[in-house]
Amino acid sequence: MASNSAVDMIETSSKAHFSGFHQMDGLVSTISDQMAEDEEHGQPFVIGVAGGAASGKTTVCDMIMQQLHDQRAVVVNQDSFYHNVNEEELARVYDYNFDHPDAFDTEQLLSSMEKLRKGQAVDIPNYDFKSYKNNVFPPRRVNPSDVIILEGILIFHDPRVRDLMNMKIFVDADADVRLARRIKRDTVEKGRDIATVLDQYSKFVKPAFEDFILPTKKYADIIIPRGGDNHVAIDLIVQHIHTKLGQHDLCKIYPNLYVIQSTFQIRGMHTLIRDSKTTKHDFIFYSDRLIRLVVEHGLGHLPFTEKQVVTPTGSVYSGVDFCKRLCGVSVIRSGESMENALRACCKGIKIGKILIHREGDNGQQLIYEKLPSDISERHVLLLDPILGTGNSAVQAIRLLISKGVPESNIIFLNLISAPQGVNVVCKKFPRIKIVTSEIELGLNDEYRVVPGMGEFGDRYFGTDDE
Structure with a gap:
C-alpha cells in the first residue's frame, strides 16, 4: 500500500496541492499539468508573478532574484507600462483608475517581452508616479536573460501575455494586510493622506481586485499565501528554476x-x-x-x-x-x-x-x-x-x-x-x-x-x- 505521504502528495485531481507535503505547512499550490511549453531551444524561462496591490509580489520577486544570485535573471514590472495621463486626466488624477486593465499599455509590454524572448535588449519605460508620465526619466535597459520574471497586478488578465509564461505565480494575501501595507506605502513613500488613500481604495482598488485581479487566480500554476514570508514556497520555486536552467543549457547545445x-x-x-x-x-x-x-x-x-x-x-x-x-x-x-x-x-x-x-x-x-x-x-x-x-x-x-x-x-x-x-x-x-x-x-x-x-x-x- 502506498504511504500516506505519497498519496497526499501525488494522488490529486488536475490541480496538485502542495499542502500534501507535511514539511510544507501553508504552501497551497495549484499546479497545472499542462504548463506552457518551454522546450523551444534558446527561449528564456518566463515567470509571471501576479496578485493584488501590496500583496508581496515585489518581495517574492526580490527573494527569487537573491537566491539565483547571478545575472541570468531579470525582472520586468507591469507598472513600467502605464499609459501617460493627459492634462484633463491629471487635473482629476485621484479619479483615475490605475487598477483597470485599460490603464496599461499592453501592446508595448508585449512588444518588449517578444524582443527579450528573441534575445534582443529592450528599453523599458521608467514611469514617474508623481507626474504620471513615462518620459520624465531615461528608460531602463534590460538585457536578454535565461529567466525573465514579469511582475504586475494584471499580467494574467490578457491571454496574449499569459501565453508568454512558462510558470504563473499568484501571490495571495489577506485583504486587510494588503490595505494596511498600501496605507503605509502611500502615506510614507508618496506623501498622501490616509483619507485619500482610503477613498481611492474603496472606489478603485477594491472593486478592480474583485473584478479583474482575483478572477485571474485560476490561471496560476502556483499560489503563494503570505508572500515573502513563505520561504518554503520560494525555495521550491528557485529549485525548479535551477533545474530548468541546467536543462536549457544542454538543450541549447x-x-x-x-x-x-x-x-x-x-x-x-x-x-x-x-x-x-x-x-x-x-x-x-x-x-x-x-x-x-x-x-x-x-x-x-x-x-x-x-x-x-x-x-x-x-x-x-x-x-x-x-x-x-x-x-x-x-x-x-x-x-x-x-x-x-x-x-x-x-x-x-x-x-x-x-x-x-x-x-x-x-x-x-x-x-x-x-x-x-x-x-x-x-x-x-x-x-x-x-x-x-x-x-x-x-x-x-x-x-x-x-x-x-x-x-x-x-x-x-x-x-x-x-x-x-x-x-x-x-x-x-x-x-x-x-x-x-x-x-x-x-x-x-x-x-x-x-x-x-x-x-x-x-x-x-x-x-x-x-
Missing part, C-alpha cells in the same frame, strides 16, 4: 536532446523515487508513472502520416496515423523496467534485448544481444532508465547501427541523464534523439549519477540489500 515538460506533479514523483526511504511498492508505482510519460513523449518524435477518418456522427476528422514500423530494445536489466510502459502504449510491439558488462570494463563489453531480424527497417526505442557515463549507451547504439539501423531512427529513452553522458552520446551520435525527464547534477568520484536514485534495477526488481 544539443538540439537532439529533449527534456519533457516539468510540472510540480512530475517533481513530486521524482522526489518520491529518489527518497531512500520510499518503499519498493511506491518506488515501482511512481517509476512506472514517470516511465509512461517518457515513453509517450518519445513516441511523439516518431514520423507520422496524415489520415482522414469518418466519425460516428458522419463527419470527417483529419488526423494522423502512427508509425507502425518500430520496436523497443531494452538494455538489461534496468531497461526491462520500461518495457511494460512501452507495451501499454504500443500494442504487440517487438522488444529486443542487449546485455552489456558494466563493471571492470567501463560498461563497454557486449555480453548478449537478441534483436528483431528486421530491425534495420524499424525505428528503435532504446530503453535504459539511467544515462550516466554514456559508455553503455554508446555500445548499445553502435550495435544497433551495425545491424543496419539508421542513426536517425534511434530514440533513446531514460528517466534521468547526467550531463557527462549526454555530452558523450550526443557528440558521437548527433542524429539520434535523447528523451529524458530530468537532467542531473553530474557524476561523483565513483561514476554514480548524483543526486540520482541509487541502483535503479535493484530497487525496481527488489534485489537491493534490504
Whole structure:
C-alpha cells in the first residue's frame, strides 16, 4: 500500500496541492499539468508573478532574484507600462483608475517581452508616479536573460501575455494586510493622506481586485499565501528554476536532446523515487508513472502520416496515423523496467534485448544481444532508465547501427541523464534523439549519477540489500 505521504502528495485531481507535503505547512499550490511549453531551444524561462496591490509580489520577486544570485535573471514590472495621463486626466488624477486593465499599455509590454524572448535588449519605460508620465526619466535597459520574471497586478488578465509564461505565480494575501501595507506605502513613500488613500481604495482598488485581479487566480500554476514570508514556497520555486536552467543549457547545445515538460506533479514523483526511504511498492508505482510519460513523449518524435477518418456522427476528422514500423530494445536489466510502459502504449510491439558488462570494463563489453531480424527497417526505442557515463549507451547504439539501423531512427529513452553522458552520446551520435525527464547534477568520484536514485534495477526488481 502506498504511504500516506505519497498519496497526499501525488494522488490529486488536475490541480496538485502542495499542502500534501507535511514539511510544507501553508504552501497551497495549484499546479497545472499542462504548463506552457518551454522546450523551444534558446527561449528564456518566463515567470509571471501576479496578485493584488501590496500583496508581496515585489518581495517574492526580490527573494527569487537573491537566491539565483547571478545575472541570468531579470525582472520586468507591469507598472513600467502605464499609459501617460493627459492634462484633463491629471487635473482629476485621484479619479483615475490605475487598477483597470485599460490603464496599461499592453501592446508595448508585449512588444518588449517578444524582443527579450528573441534575445534582443529592450528599453523599458521608467514611469514617474508623481507626474504620471513615462518620459520624465531615461528608460531602463534590460538585457536578454535565461529567466525573465514579469511582475504586475494584471499580467494574467490578457491571454496574449499569459501565453508568454512558462510558470504563473499568484501571490495571495489577506485583504486587510494588503490595505494596511498600501496605507503605509502611500502615506510614507508618496506623501498622501490616509483619507485619500482610503477613498481611492474603496472606489478603485477594491472593486478592480474583485473584478479583474482575483478572477485571474485560476490561471496560476502556483499560489503563494503570505508572500515573502513563505520561504518554503520560494525555495521550491528557485529549485525548479535551477533545474530548468541546467536543462536549457544542454538543450541549447544539443538540439537532439529533449527534456519533457516539468510540472510540480512530475517533481513530486521524482522526489518520491529518489527518497531512500520510499518503499519498493511506491518506488515501482511512481517509476512506472514517470516511465509512461517518457515513453509517450518519445513516441511523439516518431514520423507520422496524415489520415482522414469518418466519425460516428458522419463527419470527417483529419488526423494522423502512427508509425507502425518500430520496436523497443531494452538494455538489461534496468531497461526491462520500461518495457511494460512501452507495451501499454504500443500494442504487440517487438522488444529486443542487449546485455552489456558494466563493471571492470567501463560498461563497454557486449555480453548478449537478441534483436528483431528486421530491425534495420524499424525505428528503435532504446530503453535504459539511467544515462550516466554514456559508455553503455554508446555500445548499445553502435550495435544497433551495425545491424543496419539508421542513426536517425534511434530514440533513446531514460528517466534521468547526467550531463557527462549526454555530452558523450550526443557528440558521437548527433542524429539520434535523447528523451529524458530530468537532467542531473553530474557524476561523483565513483561514476554514480548524483543526486540520482541509487541502483535503479535493484530497487525496481527488489534485489537491493534490504
